[in-house]
Amino acid sequence: MTVLVAGATGFVGRHLVPELVTHDEDVVALVRDASSYDPPDGVSVVEADLNDRASLRGVFDGVDAAYYLVHSMGEDGDFMEQDRxxxxxxxxxxxxxxxxxxxYLSGLGGERATLSDHxxxxxxxxxxxxxxxFDLTVLRAAIIIGDGSVSFRIVQQLAERLPLMITPRWVRTNCQPIAIDDVVAYLVGVLDTPETAGETxxxxxxxxxxxxxxxxxxGEILDKxxxxxxxxxxxxKLSAYWVDLVTDVPKEVAHPLILGLKTRTVVEDDRIRSLVPVELTPFEEAVTQAVA
Ligand SMILES: NC(=O)c1ccc[n+]([C@@H]2O[C@H](COP(=O)([O-])OP(=O)(O)OC[C@H]3O[C@@H](n4cnc5c(N)ncnc54)[C@H](OP(=O)(O)O)[C@@H]3O)[C@@H](O)[C@H]2O)c1
Structure with a gap:
């Protein structure tokens, strides 16, 4: 099967592409700048920008399935409009x-009217x-733990750099983070599981x-x-400015993420567990791997 990955240069895409290759898929990486992408052996590359219709002409010829791993936070202008x-x-x-x-890999948080813009x-x-x-499968995840995940980088740098934190109410919001390896296992698994087509x-x-x-x-894992x-x-909003002072994550990305922290991001529907069995990585093991 020929599988295109939109967002191949991103954190999730970089982990998914090699795994698809080991599953014997013919992989096409869709990237905006081919000169700055070094594809794994056997992966073909197409250069296109999803915000430029003309550049997409012919890109999907011969493609059977695709992953959508794209967001526009950090781009110039209105990220919601660019996402649309x-x-x-x-x-x-x-x-x-x-x-x-x-x-499509989306975000957890249910359908609440109070969701952040992100x-x-x-x-x-x-x-x-x-x-x-096409038949769409949506996977919704909270923070993904892994080296290169911007949301985990905020957590890691707060833990590394702040011995004393004046913390806002959102530190009490529940979240169900997931290791990048487990996300990749689900992403690959749903493509092999026809019952997941058309489902969220x-x-x-x-x-x-x-x-x-x-x-x-x-912090404890980092000995801080x-x-x-x-x-x-x-x-x-105030804590987003404060995160600017402590972490090196650009504010165009950090602010929309921080504004989402008031939303509980916990799995309420675990049907996927019986369709795509994945041995899940405990939080501390995932962090240990990410910071290694
Ligand atoms: N990381 C997490 O903790 C997390 C948690 C839950 C859900 N997710 C979801 O997982 C997906 C992937 O996230 P990520 O963490 O891998 O993000 P990321 O590292 O920021 O990567 C984003 C990708 O989107 C590409 N992209 C942006 N605009 C594009 C455009 N106009 N045309 C083509 N490509 C474009 C980027 O390409 P360039 O290299 O050219 O910029 C990059 O490859 C997103 O849908 C996100 O919402 C992530």
């Missing part, structure tokens, strides 16, 4: 081709992709923690012990 345009262009470019399956955008992309002429699933690791516990436990002093008044 990219998803619409993807859907249009796949029309009239052989693409019959698409897998999570709203993830839902909008789900909706736009569901209008494609929630994926998470074996441990539910508060964001505060994630930072403190990561921190103390947290919760205060009721620190809003997510």
């Amino acid at each position: 345009t990219a998803a619409r262009n993807f859907v249009d470019a796949t029309r009239g081709t052989d693409v019959s399956r698409v897998v 999570l709203k955008s993830r839902r909008e992309v789900e909706h736009i992709l569901s209008n494609g002429a 699933f929630e994926i998470g690791g074996p441990d539910v923690l508060t964001y505060g516990e994630m930072v403190l436990n990561t 012990r921190a103390t947290m002093i919760p205060v009721p008044v620190l809003t997510p």
Whole structure:
């Protein structure tokens, strides 16, 4: 089967592409700048920008299935609008081709009206992709733990750099992080499991923690012990500015993520466990691997 990966240069894409190769798929990496991408052996590369319709002409010829691992946070301009345009262009470019399956990695957080713009955008992309002429499988994940994950980098740098934290209320919000290897196992597994076509699933690791516990436990693994002093008044917006001071994550990416921390991101529907069995990595093992 020929499988295209949109977002091949990203954190998840870089882990998924080699795994697809070992599963004997013919892999096509869709990248915006081929000169800065060194593909694993056997992977073909197409250069295209999902926000540029013309560049997508012919990209899906001969492709049977695709992964959508793209978001626009950190781009110039309105990331929600760019997410919409990219998803619409993807859907249009796949029309009239052989693409019959698409897998999209989205964000956990249910359907609450109070979702942050980042999570709203993830839902909008789900909706736009569901209008494609292919069977869509959506996997929704919370923070993915692995080297190169921007959301985990925020956790790691807070743990490394702050011995004393004045913490906002969101440190008590529950989250169900998942190791990158487990995400990749689900991404590969759903493509091999026809029953997952046309469905939305929630994926998470074996441990539910508060964001505060994630930072403190990561600190212990890094041998940095921190103390947290919760205060009721620190809003997510204020703490986003504070994260700017402590981490090197660009604010265009960090702010939308931090504003999502008020939302509980815990698996409420675990149907995927019986369809695609994955031996889940405990939080501490996932962090140990990520920081190694
Ligand atoms: N990381 C997490 O903790 C996490 C958690 C839950 C869900 N997810 C979801 O997982 C997916 C992948 O996330 P990630 O962490 O791998 O993100 P990432 O490392 O920031 O990668 C984003 C990818 O999107 C590509 N991209 C952006 N705009 C594009 C465009 N106009 N045309 C073509 N490609 C474009 C980027 O290409 P360039 O290299 O050219 O910029 C990059 O390959 C996203 O849907 C995200 O919402 C991630």
